[in-house]
Amino acid sequence: METKLLVFSPKLLILLLFSFAAFPSPSSSRLAFNFYGASCPSAEFIVKNTVRSASSFDPTIPGKLLRLLFHDCMVEGCDASVLLQGNDTERSDPANASLGGFSVINSAKRVLEIFCPGTVSCADILALAARDAVEIVGGPMLQIPTGRRDGRASVASVVRFNIIDTSFSMDEMMKLFSSKGLSLDDLVILSGAHTIGSAHCSAFSDRFQADSKGTLTRIDTSLDKAYANELRKKCPSSVSSSVTVNNDPETSFLFDNQYYRNLMAHKGLFQSDSVLFSDKRTKKMVEDLANDQNSFFERWGQSFLKLTIIGVKSGDEGEIRQSCEVANG
Template identity: 75%
Template sequence: MEKIPLVFPPTAILYRLVTFVMVVLAPFPSSADLSFNFYAASCPSAEFVVRNTVRSATSVDPTIPGKLLRLVFHDCFVNGCDASVLIQGNGTERSDPANTSLGGFSVIDSAKRVLEIFCPGTVSCADILALAARDAVEAAGGPAFQIPTGRRDGRVSTAASVRSNIVDTSFTMNEIIKVFSSKGLSLDDLVVLSGAHTIGSAHCSSFSDRFRVDSKGKRSLIDASLDGSYADVLMQKCPLGASSSVTVDNDPATSFIFDNQYYRNLMEHKGLLQSDSVLLTDKRTRIMVETFAIDQDSFFQSWGLSFLKLTSIEVKTGVEGEIRQTCSLSNG
């Protein structure tokens, strides 16, 4: 297996360096058949096509990177990184209410159509999704890095498997840790991958429980971990009776830039979701939040490692699964 092309700066945290060495020297426990040159012979233009598709879509719609990141999280946390979230139909993962607000599907479909012309039946939708999410970070100003490919697409997608495998915005730290741990992700990975909220948006309903409405219909803040002035802004953007489609940027400062502003926001008690704010209030994660808030290089280096682990969760390789002809439909 090739070494991961990440170079740690002098400011990087020592324990992340140790993690890096371990990843380089040891095979991935759930993805031993993945390779950094998987399509070198069968479809050498695969990564180029995906990257260009993501860049083109982002130039037209700057919300695309955030949508692609959310999409890969919801895929990998449910039945592993097998593109099962892309399958359409009644009773599929995509039909579950927790996934109906997902976006970015058209980007994956566009890349797949091009690849089916040049390399028919070769590149999996699971790889396209993982690569697109990787490239979305770079397109938004974040770090560029390699990830291995060779994932195959799952044939099963059920709505019943969604809720128990994803993090709810109202979860406590222990509940979030339980979900991440079940996917083989550490407490460090949890803090790093939460940094995905430096881009993207959330519906008003996802943080409405941080407020209460009295008998006179007046709303007030009940979550002491949220900055009062920021809470006022949120109430203005999400007035009572607002459409369920109204969204708010995860990061109010640099909405479309992948940077460390998310952690700076947390330090100012401006985490949009309760599941964001707990990273600062919990002593187990506060130190990393403080570090990333002042050291973007450390966050970027850690992101590459944790994203690699995320996109290696329970992957299907070899003869498992299939290579779909169309990402929204299983073959046959």
């Protein structure tokens, strides 16, 4: 599938950087396009090649990388703190237990440490990998600035307050996004990430109720009845917690605007998806995006850029880790 190249000028980047009201990041102005042009010219190629190779063996990788970036940037900013291992780290919190894609980031880092030791941050690798993941499955090809530095700390206790729960109301989601400098439009656009990826059955179990025999019944009437029956078959009440369901039941491995069509057909997997179409503040936007994939791609590029520069560290802040899973000694 042909992808559309979306190029952001430095002027547009500056305008976006200074549009944040509640979550300013002064250091983000020190990011730059082609930041590694002199210090590690092959950096972006190495990351993209790693992502492409991993995705060819495991088609679930793109969705995992995109979700991994969300869980990093929404908690303490885009500083790769979600990659750090250890007790009481973000990664150890139950809300992050189902995250994946770590091995792809670690693989890219190992190669980069051979060619450009101590140069490319894990935070940049993660942002680039998520960007490339979208392109690899048919989404727009984007330019994003680099120069992020890695955080030295990672604390589990801050995770739950900064991650969207699948049962969130519109107001709850808006409040959280606003605290990160993201708008209502960004909420609708970035929710489009659910056009790829998968979720464990427990993530949408609140839409069903089990009787004494364990039989599930749809209790959320905003969910299409036929679709609900499909989910019940895939997720019986006794199902193992390891069972997953595709976020998008139609084009699960293609980054497109099918997600918004699903919402209009009442086939949003999560309550937090369905509310985007039922709420009058966002319904028209969902309809517009469902009817215009080019518009979705263009607006995705803008919102994705804003996501990747939340709370970044640059300049003298943070560090360049030698290993993405361990802070430097």
